[in-house]
Amino acid sequence: MSATANPELLVSNEEETELRRGPWTLEEDSLLIHYIARHGEGRWNMLAKSAGLKRTGKSCRLRWLNYLKPDIKRGNLTPQEQLLILELHSKWGNRWSKIAQHLPGRTDNEIKNYWRTRVQKQARQLNIESGSDRFIDAVRCFWMPRLHQKIEQNSSSSSSNILNYENSGANNNVPSSLSPPQGEFTDTIAENHCSLQFQDQTRSDQLPFENDNNNNNNNNVNVCYNPIIYGYGMEGVNLEEFPMVETSCGGISNYSQFDYYSQSSENDWVLNNMGDALWNNMDQM
DNA sequence: AAAAGACTCAACCGCGGAGAC
DNA sequence: CGTCTCCGCGGTTGAGTCTTT
Incomplete structure (x- = not known):
């Protein structure tokens, strides 16, 4: 040529x-x-x-x-579709065609473009390397709950079904391992707060989320849910640099990640920089 | 209103796998 | 086997559009 x-x-x-x-x-x-x-x-x-x-x-x-192709969907990705992309990407990585198979009417090219222009842009703005553990946790703990909330807001006006999965063509092909439990996200998000299991118990008092095992605390974490049920992998986690903690957000995190949180005077953990930034950026998507 | 910068997304490229010969 | 062709995938580009200054 x-x-x-x-x-x-x-x-x-x-x-x-x-x-x-x-x-x-x-x-x-x-x-x-x-x-x-x-x-x-x-x-x-x-x-x-x-x-x-x-x-x-x-x-x-x-x-x-x-x-x-006649069945190609036009227009912006719905929150449901965005959520599904995040979920499937966390499982399969850049397997765009595989991800596209679960979003009828959407092409691998479109999904790839979405990821590069929207998701990776957010990572850049937050000075996080996309694909890093930190970014993955940010997606899990801030972005996805926000999408769930959007879905909830959208559906509350039209249907009592919070996720409306049955009616969403985009989710008809969700693998069973990724399917959300029915009604799970109708609960207040605070009830699904992150829990932590500390390997280094001596430092647990510095961490922002209460260990949930005892289930007797009231430290509500605003926006974490429990995506372990969604089949998140734990691959690629750096286990060496910091004492590891396991979050109910499905991630194993190192200490440095929690620089992003701060604690109020009433022992009420609130989201700081990353959460706010993601929260705001989400609204632009 | 115009210029500059940022963003989007259709299209191209290179690579690797599968199948035929 | 080795070679060739086709196909599909993921990465990348760049023209057009939109937003900001």
């Missing part, structure tokens, strides 16, 4: 046919749509030639799957 001076054209010397690049025209779209309507999709290289498109098979496939 060799590019010509015209960036929109690619010349194949072997076949001496001009291959178009760049944005698709209406005419090309129409050709592709009508060809697939008659012959079906697949065998993309052959399809491109047979349809009379001066495009690579790859380009045709991409155009069809990401843009022309």
